Amino acid sequence: RERLDGRPCRQRLLVVAxxxxxxxxxxxxxxxxxxxxxxxxxxxxxxxxxFEARWIGWAGVNVPxxxxxxxxxxxxxxxxxxxVFLDEEIVHQxxxxxxxxxxxxxxxxxxxxxxxxxxTTRSFQSQFAAYKxxxxxxxxxxxxxxEEGDVVWCHDYHLMFLPKxxxxxxxxxxxxxxxxTPFPSSEIHRTLPSRSELLRSVLAADLVGFHTYDYARxxxxxxxxxxxxxxxxxxxxxxxxxxxxxxxPIGIDSDRFIRALEATQVQDNIRELAERFKGRKxxxxxxxxxxxxxxxxxxxxxxxxxxxxxxxxxxxxxLQIAVPTRTDVPEYQKLTSQVHEIVGxxxxxFGTLSAVPIHHLDRSLDFHALCALYAITDVALVTSLRDGMxxxxxEFVACQDTKKGVLILSEFAGAAQSLGAGAILVNPWNITExxxxxxxALNMPADEREKRHKHNFAHVTSHTAQEWAETFVSELNDxxxxxxxxxxx
Ligand code: G6P
Numbered sequence: 001r002e003r004l005d006g007r008p009c010r011q012r013l014l015v016v017a018x019x020x021x022x023x024x025x026x027x028x029x030x031x032x033x034x035x036x037x038x039x040x041x042x043x044x045x046x047x048x049x050x051f052e053a054r055w056i057g058w059a060g061v062n063v064p065x066x067x068x069x070x071x072x073x074x075x076x077x078x079x080x081x082x083x084v085f086l087d088e089e090i091v092h093q094x095x096x097x098x099x100x101x102x103x104x105x106x107x108x109x110x111x112x113x114x115x116x117x118x119x120t121t122r123s124f125q126s127q128f129a130a131y132k133x134x135x136x137x138x139x140x141x142x143x144x145x146x147e148e149g150d151v152v153w154c155h156d157y158h159l160m161f162l163p164k165x166x167x168x169x170x171x172x173x174x175x176x177x178x179x180x181t182p183f184p185s186s187e188i189h190r191t192l193p194s195r196s197e198l199l200r201s202v203l204a205a206d207l208v209g210f211h212t213y214d215y216a217r218x219x220x221x222x223x224x225x226x227x228x229x230x231x232x233x234x235x236x237x238x239x240x241x242x243x244x245x246x247x248x249p250i251g252i253d254s255d256r257f258i259r260a261l262e263a264t265q266v267q268d269n270i271r272e273l274a275e276r277f278k279g280r281k282x283x284x285x286x287x288x289x290x291x292x293x294x295x296x297x298x299x300x301x302x303x304x305x306x307x308x309x310x311x312x313x314x315x316x317x318x319l320q321i322a323v324p325t326r327t328d329v330p331e332y333q334k335l336t337s338q339v340h341e342i343v344g345x346x347x348x349x350f351g352t353l354s355a356v357p358i359h360h361l362d363r364s365l366d367f368h369a370l371c372a373l374y375a376i377t378d379v380a381l382v383t384s385l386r387d388g389m390x391x392x393x394x395e396f397v398a399c400q401d402t403k404k405g406v407l408i409l410s411e412f413a414g415a416a417q418s419l420g421a422g423a424i425l426v427n428p429w430n431i432t433e434x435x436x437x438x439x440x441a442l443n444m445p446a447d448e449r450e451k452r453h454k455h456n457f458a459h460v461t462s463h464t465a466q467e468w469a470e471t472f473v474s475e476l477n478d479x480x481x482x483x484x485x486x487x488x489x
Contacts, residue, residue, distance in 0.1 A: 012150040013051040013473060016142055017041065018095070018158035020057040020081045030071035034079060041155065044250065044465030051151070051473060055081045056141055058095075062088050084141050086134060093123075093130030095158070096328050102127065103157045105331075106192060107181045108292040108386040128194050132161050139165030146173060151476055154205070156180045160198045163205035176476040177205040178248070181388040182414070183215040186222040199223055203236060203243045207476045211389045211414040213247040220245055244479045248472045249418060251463040252391050257398040258461075260371045269372035277376070280355075281316045281442055284377040286370070286392045289322040289362065291331060291385070294410065294428040295339050298383040299358065301434035303346045306357060309439060313350055316442065317357060318381075319373065323364040336362070374399035379406045379441040382413060383428035389414035393423070397456040404453040406441035408434070418463065422456035 021042040022034045036042065045053045059076065063069050069085055076083055086094070102124070106112055139162055142152060146169075154162045154177045163175045189195055199222060202208055210216045220231040229238045235245035260266055273282075283302070287293035302318050322339060326332045339360070347356040365373065374380075380396040390413040397407065397419065409416055409423035416425055424437045 010050060010052045011473075011477075012147065013045070013048075013053045014056060014142060014145065014150055014152045015041070015045060015053050015155065016056045016138055016152060016159060016162065017155040018058055018099070020055055020059050020076070020083065022059070022076065022079055022081055024059045024061050024072060024076075026061065026063075026068065030067050032072050032075045034075055036079065041465075044253070044469040046253075048466055048469045048473075050470065053080065054145070055079075056138065056145065057081070057084060058086050058091075059083045062086075062091070082141060082145055084138050086137065090130055090134050090137075092328075093127045094134040096326070097123065097127035098131040099158045100326050100329050101331070102192075103160075104181070105291070106188065107157060107184055109182075109184055109188060110291065110385075111188075112191060124193060135159055135161035136165050138162055139169060142166060143169045146170070148172075150174075151473055152176070153178065153473065153476070161201045163203075164201035167204045174476055175205045176207040176209065176472060177202055178209040178472065179215065179219075179388070180211070180250075182212075182386050183210055183219045183222075185218050186225045189218070189222045190226055195222070195226055199227055203229075203238070205243060207244045207246070207472070207479045208235070209246060209248045209472055211247065211249050212417050214417075215388075215414075216245050216247045244475070246475070248468055248475075249414065249463065250389050250391070250468045251465045252394045252398060252460065253465050254394070254398040254461045255464075257371055257374075257395055258401070260368060261375055261399060263368060266368050266372050266375070269369060270375050273372055273376045277317060279315070281378040282376055283316060283318045283379045283381055283438070284373060284396070285318065285320040285322075285381045285383075286373075286395075287320075287322055287382075287384075288325040289332065289336060289339065290325055291335050292387060294383045294385040295320065295322060295335075296342055297385070297428050297431060298381055298434070299339070299342050299346065301383070301428075301431045302358070302381075302438065303342075303349075304431055304435035305438040306346075306350050308435060312439075312442065313357070314352070314355065317355070317359065319377075320358060320360045321365060321370075321373075322360065322362055324362055370395075371399055375403065377405050378403070379408060379438065381434075381438075382407065382409050382415070383426065383434060384410045384413045385428055387413035387415070391415075393419055394460045397422075397453070397460045400453055401457060404446070404449045406444055406449055406452065407456065408437050408441055418459050419456045422452040422454075422459075 022036050025033050027033055063072055073083055151174045163177050166173050166175050220236055223229045223236045224231040229236050236243050306313055343358050343360045347358055350357045374396050382390055382393045384390055393409055393415045407423040409425055410428045411425045426434050426437050
């Protein structure tokens with residue numbers, strides 16, 4: 001797009017994700033209140049000056065009536081957000097079913113649902129049909145708002161069918177697709193009944209991005225082995241049409257965290273927490289309450305550490321923030337009870353009248369409270385069984401320039417590839433190894449902590465979310481040209 005004076009104007013970026021970056025609460029028939037949720041993606045795009053981002057997605061609420069839909073659309077427009085309205089049945093089949101009960105566990109190597117196999121197989125077709133229908137609904141909204149010269153950036157496993165739907169509307173649309181989860185080995189992906197259709201749909205995009213080189217490699221192998229397409233150093237080629245596939249590791253807006261630590265409110269909070277846990281080392285876990293985060297395994301490893309190190313029992317505390325998520329999916333409900341049971345047992349076993357070893361919170365904390373917690377922590381435990389990237393590890397590092405605490409990090413989190421040299425890497429399934437790493441972290445000499453922190457801090461502050469978004473979009477702009485040239489050859 002060019003202005004009349006020939007200078008390029010800010011390009012419009014249509015960001016399409018299942019969830020809008022706002023939570024909507026209905027206050028009356030035609031009134032809504034909105035709260036911006038400042039996740040990684042939001043802060044990444046807020047910082048990008050070259051683009052004017054608009055969001056398209058589901059507002060996370062069921063709005064069956066026209067009055068409510070109109071009012072919400074109007075309220076969201078002020079935040080540059082455009083809603084896709086999904087009814088309860090679609091949400092149940094597409095979001096709870098196909099996305100969170102099938103794709104999510106599979107992409108994290110937990111396999112297809114094990115229990116009640118027959119029921120799963122029967123519902124699979126209807127869930128996949130709902131998935132495609134929902135993706136088509138997203139495409140309809142994108143198409144309605146698309147203007148020539150816009151760039152469309154689709155996000156995550158919820159929208160693998162979207163690139164194809166968009167290209168069917170308009171082959172010239174510049175479409176990028178980015179996966180925020182791992183992409184599994186092709187041997188895992190091939191167990192999915194709809195494996196080929198999903199791969200083909202994603203390949204309709206001009207640029208396909210992943211957080212790590214390994215995920216990109218797995219995707220290319222799935223396309224070559226399952227579809228018989230050609231894998232090239234640039235991506236996947238089919239009959240002269242190239243889809244670029246590459247790794248774009250995300251980061252955080254580290255300045256936002258570093259600045260927050262200076263706020264009076266956070267400083268006061270830091271003092272209160274330091275007083276509250278005086279004489280004890282603080283270990284911290286911050287996770288969505290999701291099976292991929294390995295929370296039970298982490299807590300069992302902490303129990304083993306207490307068992308083997310009686311001297312530490314009254315000198316250390318584990319604070320576990322477990323943010324409830326996807327609470328309509330039965331697997332998540334089971335996990336909540338399981339975690340409560342383990343925490344209760346360990347606190348009963350090692351607690352005293354004055355203190356318990358584990359403080360477990362089933363809720364999220366506001367941004368400032370979280371920064372204060374990160375800042376007073378001695379050891380952070382990120383023990384995901386698999387995780388696309390895991391930005392909690394980045395946030396912790398950003399808040400630790402004074403304390404220089406230790407990060408224990410799962411080797412199965414994407415972040416292990418960037419923070420591995422500064423963290424203690426663990427296999428989260430090996431509870432004995434994690435327990436030994438806790439001992440190593442708590443006893444680590446100051447000079448070693450400082451050296452490790454310095455490495456990680458340099459990475460976190462130089463590989464920002466903003467840079468990630470800029471790199472992806474500028475590559476998407478270039479890629480389209482490249483793909484066309486290749487097709488002509
Ligand atoms: C992961 C996914 C995101 C998702 C988030 C929260 O990070 O990659 O796409 O939005 O979890 O999950 P939810 O189901 O609540 O949107």
